[in-house]
Amino acid sequence: MSSMTKQAQQRANLLQGTLDMLILRTLLYGPAHGHQIGKHIQRTTNDFLQTQHGSLYPALHRLERRGWVTSKWETAPDRNREFKYYRLTEKGKKQLVVEESQWKQMAEAVARVMWPTAEES
């Protein structure tokens, strides 16, 4: 196996937790289908994070398997068509809190190394 695929895998592992958190956070606004979730993440980050469909759908199904979201085919309010809407569960909300605090700790830790504050230097 080439080193390139290995690196890609490592990045995927690193980002996987983040993507889960982003999806959960997006669903906090209310139920959404896959396309909406992807687009929302893309728009809010000003196209900085381009969610790949290749990782979005596995992530959604993984979250569903863990019981953090539920899914249901529903007719969209603005169109006469059915979409698979994902909804945040109670368990999912708790998980979001956990992931958020973990991410904060991580970000702070990284920030302290990268941009040391005045009193420390």
Added chain:
Amino acid sequence: MRWWQIRERDADLDRELQSDLDLEEEEQREQGASSEEAHYAARRAFGNMALIREQTHEAWGWAPIERCGQDLLYALRSARRTPLLSTIAILALALGIGLNAGVFTLLNSLFLQPPTLKAPASFVQVYPRYTGWFMREDQYSAFTSEDYDAIRSRSNALKDVAAWQASSAVLEEGNKPSATLLVTCNYFHVFGIDRPLIGRFFASADCSRGSAAQVAVLSESTWTTDFGSDPHILGETIHLNGSPFQVIGIIRSDAANFLPGGIFVPYTMEPLLDHSRDLLNSPDTPWLTVTGRLRPEFSRTYALAELSAIMSQQDRAYARREISAFDRKTTLVLTNGSFIENPAIRNRVVAMMAFVLGPLTLILLLACCNVTMLFLSRTVTRRGEIAVRLALGARRGQLARMLLMESLLTAAIGGALSILLVQHVPLLIMNTVDARQAKFVLLIHPDWRVFGYLAVLVIAATIVSSLMPIRATWKLDLLTALKGRESAATVRSRTTRGLIVVQIALGFVLVCAAVMFSRLPSLIMSMNPGFDIHHTMAVPVAVDTSSANHASALTFYRTLESRILAIPGVQSLAYASLGPFRQVPPTEIRLPGQATGQGKPVSVDDISSDFFSTFGIPLIKGRSFNSADPTVPNADSVAVVSQAFAKEFWPAGDPLGKSIITSDNRRLIVVGVAADTESETFGVTDGPRLYTLRDVSALSGRLYVHFAGDPKPIENAVRGAVKALDRTQIIAPETIWESLEADAEQMRSLAGIVLIMASIGVLMAVVGVYGVLSFAVSQRAREFGIKIVLGANRGTIFRSVTLQAVRNTIFGLLCGAALAEPAMWALARFLSVSPLPLRGLGPFVLGVSAFLLAAVSLAATWLPALRATRADPMQALRAE
């Protein structure tokens, strides 16, 4: 989500992806793209749909099972593409697995299952072992009548206690010995048999001592074979050993796992069945096997402790009453009643199972070799496909899993088919070995052990037969395979050579076993034991020899002797304490001056004076016994010794006139030397043998008659003479030769089974060798073509192929001999107590087997070698 919902989930995923894709496409159109552009842009944005689907499947967590399912499906498809190959592989495995599992089913029913079908967990069987008593200390024995009474009355842990003793009684209506079981009256209840087929079982009054009823219960098979399923059998009288018994019931054949008897009578009938002893009222003769049912609240361990306590009380009481000169101490073992748990025979049973299943495993291995070869050739023809898969990124582990799945499929179908064999093999074997065994009703019903064994066989076959193909895949060189260039490295000649050697070796072991067993009957029939077996007849009589009956028993013998001697044709009669072809425990004989323990083991035969003329054993030196020789027991007397005895004790000197000391300290003077005989083991000269003169007023010993002419009328006359004296005597006099014939007959049917099994094995080996060689030759077709182009003639090529095959065959035979010889020695050691002439293989067996196998494997070489010479040089060159 469950894995069987995968299909549903997959459709759902498809729908989800499609709807989002449509949405994306719409958005693209809204941004002003043409419909075709929008279509492609949406797809670009989505990326690889198959990959997304794949990764989502992984997220479901059932990917490994899904992949196995795919592999299985693929295996099914590729099996359908090569139907002939797959059928052969499946049939080979079905045969290999079926024979193994079938025989295992038989062994399972015979040895592993507890006898009862009802609540086997509460069934216990008790085996005592006595130290300090008259029997060997390491031997498990039975209980005396008093011990049984003690256990029955004092045990709390056991709810019901039954006892039984197997014996053989002559059923006069069938005029042959019949397996008879002396049982306590709760025997059927303890064995979990509640209802008879017709009639009734014993009531407890039937067993009361003193006023026991002369009643009998017949097994269904005895009822069928000996009484033609007579519906009015109840109330009829049958005669066992001359005594009348009233039939009160019939027991169903399938009521228990095995019923060890055909006729059941109350155990209190024992003195009636055997006139020569009274076990029932003997205080110190162990004869009853005790079985019982645990009360639900008690464990086996508790029962063992309790019974041990009861038995040590019995031991103390026994010592106090001073019944015997020895004081016994009893230890107990509790089992579930199956043969394999019987401590007395456990090791023998395990060894026997190993000897029976061992050769069968060889057949399965041969089947696996065949299947390996088929798979290997399939792998090689699929080399291109495998190379493409590898190039597309399949891992070698995945390919190995795929191949494993293919052989699992074959083995599983083979295993399923083999159940047909499993159903029929056990009864087939039972009927062939001994039709009389039908009396021992055996219920063949496969249980978890059989299915477990079957599963183990299937898995073993899967792994063994896929090893080589997986190895070939693993070693596949991607570049050469992709280029489609066959190189000699694809399947190494080492692999094919190894397969040939293994198959020849396994086949050789089987052929050795077959040759050895088929020789046994003729060995038995053709031997000359050193005495006249055609004109010496055994006359079995059962006489009450208790001291109260001594005088009348003596009169019986004297009258019988005179009447037999009066029969025209009868020349002499004699008594001997040892029977021919029975193993005898040796006694110690010392020379004067030697202390106890310094002597040598010798078989002692206590004979009457006419013994040598009756058996036709010539005297080499000195004289035989005569009427003037003292016969008083415990007094000094004279003796005749065998040649082997003389050689053992006085290697150089003349034995005549020398004295020896017996184990009971009698001094005997040697007056004659008799020729050696082969009377203990077939075809082996006996060890040292001492003949002592039998006390004329003794009642022990077997009676033998020597006669001239045709045995049949003499047999009838002797039988008539005995019957006229004592109507209750049931005898079937037969010459030693006739009894041997029965043995040989049994051996012949056993040899038949071994022969069939070995033939199957050899057939598989030959087909295997043929397959391997054909494959190797087709692999080397181009090489042969080039050789021919370069000037080799066809004879050279034929020779080179044949020569290599011969080399492999010889190597295989050597390996087989190395495998067979130790196995045969182990078998011979295991059977050392039997009189059969099984002692290693010997050059004859090895030679014949090697010749047979070499001949058939050369025949298998012929066709592939011929094909090698037909290699077309043009074809080879064009391919280059």
